[in-house]
Amino acid sequence: MASGCSELESAIEILVRKFYDYAKRKGKNDKMNKKEFREMVAKELPHVLTNTQNKEAANKLIQSLDLDEDGKISFDEYWTLIGEIALKLSQQMAMQYQERH
Amino acid sequence: MASGCSELESAIEILVRKFYDYAKRKGKNDKMNKKEFREMVAKELPHVLTNTQNKEAANKLIQSLDLDEDGKISFDEYWTLIGEIALKLSQQMAMQYQERH
Numbered sequence: 001m002a003s004g005c006s007e008l009e010s011a012i013e014i015l016v017r018k019f020y021d022y023a024k025r026k027g028k029n030d031k032m033n034k035k036e037f038r039e040m041v042a043k044e045l046p047h048v049l050t051n052t053q054n055k056e057a058a059n060k061l062i063q064s065l066d067l068d069e070d071g072k073i074s075f076d077e078y079w080t081l082i083g084e085i086a087l088k089l090s091q092q093m094a095m096q097y098q099e100r101h
Numbered sequence: 102m103a104s105g106c107s108e109l110e111s112a113i114e115i116l117v118r119k120f121y122d123y124a125k126r127k128g129k130n131d132k133m134n135k136k137e138f139r140e141m142v143a144k145e146l147p148h149v150l151t152n153t154q155n156k157e158a159a160n161k162l163i164q165s166l167d168l169d170e171d172g173k174i175s176f177d178e179y180w181t182l183i184g185e186i187a188l189k190l191s192q193q194m195a196m197q198y199q200e201r202h
Contacts, residue, residue, distance in 0.1 A: 008145035011115040012183060016190045018109050020198060029198040044109035075191045079184060082113060089117045090176045097121060097130040 018044060019078050031072040045085070119145060120179045132173040146186070 005013065022040040023032045032040065106114065123141040124133045133141065 005148055006145045007115055008119050009148055011112040011119075012187050012190065014108055014112040015116075016187050016194060018112075019191065020194050024198060030195045044107045047106055047110055075188070075195075079187060083180060083184065086113050086117050086180060087176070089113065090120065093117060093121050094131045094176075097125060 015082055016075075019075055028072065031074055032078065033072055037073045037078075116183055117176075120176055129173065132175055133179065134173055138174045138179075 018040065019032070020029065022036040023029055025036050025039075027033055119141070120133070121130065123137040124130055126137050126140075128134055
């Protein structure tokens with residue numbers, strides 16, 4: 001993405017880049033193994049996952065990996081988690097705006 | 102979200118907050134009207150939308166609003182656009198990693 005990105009564009013780029021930062025550590029560059037995913041969650045989502053429902057969402061994803069013999073997470077699966085966190089945060093913000101206005 | 106967020110958490114928060122920054126301008130706080138959406142796209146996605154395929158994705162969303170008599174965009178619809186941009190960027194990054202390794 002070009003330099004001088006908007007705040008929104010930079011945020012999208014960070015979310016995508018973080019996936020590859022962890023995925024490239026071992027094995028396939030385009031998938032996170034279970035360990036890489038857990039490292040990502042522990043390091044990159046410490047505050048978000050204090051919320052019980054988001055923690056459940058992450059655990060659900062990890063559990064689904066346990067059933068997978070390869071234990072890999074694709075970008076799509078990673079994005080599902082990001083989307084669940086974003087939706088939860090969106091619901092919180094919507095409530096805040098309702099209270100204010 | 103708590104202060105001292107990780108880079109990933111801050112990025113998610115920016116993406117969610119930007120939706121409400123535009124949605125709250127007029128009318129319902131939890132939906133963007135067509136004008137708010139176009140302002141958001143023009144200001145927040147200038148580089149991303151130089152890419153033809155992403156531009157098509159945005160136009161497609163806007164066109165679907167044209168058919169909607171209210172012309173509103175919910176958070177879910179906004180997130181669909183963000184997801185399409187992220188997926189495109191992910192495919193570009195995956196190709197870069199394949200070339201390097």
